[in-house]
Amino acid sequence: MLFRNLMAMDVEECLRAYPLDATVLLSGCDKTTPAMLMGVEVPYSAFSHGGAANVVSITVTMSAAYALVDA
DSSP states (O other): OHHHHHHHHHHHHHHHHTTOSOEEEEEOSTTHHHHHHHTOOSOEEEEEOSGGGGGSOOOOOHHHHHHHHHO
């Protein structure tokens, strides 16, 4: 719980440091996904892999993620 809150604060501060209109979140397990979503205050697209998301595995390349954001 402590490290999840620390990661949420880190995501929030990083997004404040770089004034972005939106962001793409790439998380690696079911523990970091809630932490990332807790710290986001801008529109976002979230992609999670591992943990709870291992039922359906989707490989997302960086070019595909950029294409989703541009759409």
